[in-house]
Amino acid sequence: MIDPSFPAVPGHPGDDGPAAVRQAETTGRQIVVLADADDDAGVEWGRAGIREVADSRDFAAGGVPPETLDEAQATVFAQLGIAVVTADPGQVAVLQSAESPGRRVLSVSPELVHHVLQDVLDYARAYRDGVDDAVERMLHARDRNADGPGLRAAARFEDTAQATWGIQAVRADSSSCSGRGIGVAVLDTGLDLEHPDFAGRTVTAQSFVPGEQAQDGHGHGTHCVGTSCGPRSPSTGPRYGVAYEADIFVGKVLSDAGSGTDGGILAGIDWAVSNACPVISMSLGADVMQAHPPYSAAGARALEQGSLIIAAAGNNADRRAGRPGFVGAPANSPEIMAVGALDQELAMAYFSARSLPGRGGQVDIAGPGYQVLSAWPMPTRYRSISGTSMATPHVAGIAALWAEATGRRGLELWATLCRESDRLLLPSVDVGSGLCLAPQEGA
Amino acid sequence: MTHVSVTVGDDHRGSLDGVVANLRASGLQVDQVLGTLGIVTGSAPDGALDALRGVEGVASVDAQLTHRLPPPDAAVQ
Numbered sequence: 001m002i003d004p005s006f007p008a009v010p011g012h013p014g015d016d017g018p019a020a021v022r023q024a025e026t027t028g029r030q031i032v033v034l035a036d037a038d039d040d041a042g043v044e045w046g047r048a049g050i051r052e053v054a055d056s057r058d059f060a061a062g063g064v065p066p067e068t069l070d071e072a073q074a075t076v077f078a079q080l081g082i083a084v085v086t087a088d089p090g091q092v093a094v095l096q097s098a099e100s101p102g103r104r105v106l107s108v109s110p111e112l113v114h115h116v117l118q119d120v121l122d123y124a125r126a127y128r129d130g131v132d133d134a135v136e137r138m139l140h141a142r143d144r145n146a147d148g149p150g151l152r153a154a155a156r157f158e159d160t161a162q163a164t165w166g167i168q169a170v171r172a173d174s175s176s177c178s179g180r181g182i183g184v185a186v187l188d189t190g191l192d193l194e195h196p197d198f199a200g201r202t203v204t205a206q207s208f209v210p211g212e213q214a215q216d217g218h219g220h221g222t223h224c225v226g227t228s229c230g231p232r233s234p235s236t237g238p239r240y241g242v243a244y245e246a247d248i249f250v251g252k253v254l255s256d257a258g259s260g261t262d263g264g265i266l267a268g269i270d271w272a273v274s275n276a277c278p279v280i281s282m283s284l285g286a287d288v289m290q291a292h293p294p295y296s297a298a299g300a301r302a303l304e305q306g307s308l309i310i311a312a313a314g315n316n317a318d319r320r321a322g323r324p325g326f327v328g329a330p331a332n333s334p335e336i337m338a339v340g341a342l343d344q345e346l347a348m349a350y351f352s353a354r355s356l357p358g359r360g361g362q363v364d365i366a367g368p369g370y371q372v373l374s375a376w377p378m379p380t381r382y383r384s385i386s387g388t389s390m391a392t393p394h395v396a397g398i399a400a401l402w403a404e405a406t407g408r409r410g411l412e413l414w415a416t417l418c419r420e421s422d423r424l425l426l427p428s429v430d431v432g433s434g435l436c437l438a439p440q441e442g443a
Numbered sequence: 444m445t446h447v448s449v450t451v452g453d454d455h456r457g458s459l460d461g462v463v464a465n466l467r468a469s470g471l472q473v474d475q476v477l478g479t480l481g482i483v484t485g486s487a488p489d490g491a492l493d494a495l496r497g498v499e500g501v502a503s504v505d506a507q508l509t510h511r512l513p514p515p516d517a518a519v520q
Binding site: 218219265267270390 | 448450477478479481482484503505507508510514515517518519520
């Protein structure tokens with residue numbers, strides 16, 4: 001929904017028109033993007049009547065001098081696979097023709113003229129607009145209709161007969177990915193191995209708690225496995241699981257009483273990395289502010305080996321009382337991804353911890369973590385609970401979908417999750433890069 | 444006795460066995476050697492922690508944290 005109190009397109013009052021519809025300033029030259037080529041195959045410039053071609057490889061590390069760019073009909077930047085070309089529409093058509101021998105051309109676009117972005121007056125004007133905007137936003141906060149263009153309307157998600165609100169919010173229900181072939185390790189209180197919703201799934205279970213089996217005697221672990229890897233079509237109730245064809249690795253590192261130590265958790269991480277799980281979900285933490293060196297080392301070494309650790313930011317906030325909390329261990333290690341929790345209106349859940357000042361203590365991304373329906377040990381079967389513990393397996397499931405869709409692992413997978421997340425009108429100290437989203441067709 | 448995690452530096456991950464032997468000699472009762480991560484868990488008398496930190500190849504020695512979930516019937520977990 002577009003709020004009528006804001007202009008549909010950013011522009012300054014008194015300007016002759018909105019900035020977005022101004023004609024772009026061009027040079028008359030074309031920017032040609034070449035297809036990737038293993039060999040050094042060249043473009044057949046001559047076919048398009050282009051004779052004077054400069055190649056960046058013919059110049060020293062100082063780069064191509066501006067005179068060359070001006071004089072040559074085509075300048076090829078070999079490292080980038082991009083050329084700047086002076087060509088008329090007929091020549092462009094020849095270059096783009098599929099029948100053209102030699103290296104293929106991916107795109108041709110007009111070269112734009114770029115300017116230093118703003119003069120001081122523009123800056124002051126933008127600053128004033130920003131303050132005005134903030135004031136408007138606060139005034140409108142109650143009706144939550146203050147989202148501008150290009151941002152997700154202030155929807156209120158609800159559980160339906162088809163899917164939980166969380167599954168809808170992360171767009172898992174419209175993704176063609178299922179996490180097939182991707183190992184997702186959930187390090188928690190185990191799983192109810194007899195739960196009918198996991199019948200027929202590939203489940204590898206291991207306990208790292210002395211004297212206890214991987215069978216979940218608490219419920220927290222079953223809930224987290226449910227959200228990250230639950231079925232697409234449970235026999236009863238809505239879909240609540242993201243990566244419904246992922247290979248499930250259940251590492252029990254918290255006891256049936258809900259407690260565990262670093263020793264068991266590190267052993268669980270070691271096991272998950274040894275089993276080449278691209279995604280490790282950890283809905284656990286201790287309320288300590290300092291990053292804990294073993295988790296930083298474990299996170300870094302897991303990433304090196306293609307495993308991304310995703311951990312809960314923590315529930316130590318009470319925003320209703322003005323306490324924003326802080327990201328605890330292990331999520332406050334820079335090498336571990338920290339997840340904050342959102343409610344059905346994509347606002348912060350009141351308990352979700354805020355970034356610490358300093359390196360590593362930040363929230364990296366957010367997921368649905370309020371009134372989340374998922375699996376619970378039988379005979380209860382399903383339960384709705386809240387926490388950054390519930391947001392974390394949403395992100396882990398989405399990570400599995402991206403791992404399947406792109407083949408990316410480790411830091412590349414981390415970057416993909418952040419790049420593809422939905423930016424929110426919330427402080428980055430609370431939500432990082434925003435709401436995690438599932439890959440969609442054509443993305 | 445303190446439960447500890449010993450993080451081995453990147454330059455000694457390839458020679459973990461030697462580091463573990465020296466840790467034992469310095470008073471560490473080893474629970475697990477996590478080769479994939481280059482971390483050794485175990486316990487040691489409080490007085491031995493500095494000796495463990497002095498073992499060649501050890502990046503850090505940290506007391507283990509305890510992680511605790513709320514009870515199963517809590518609304519926020």
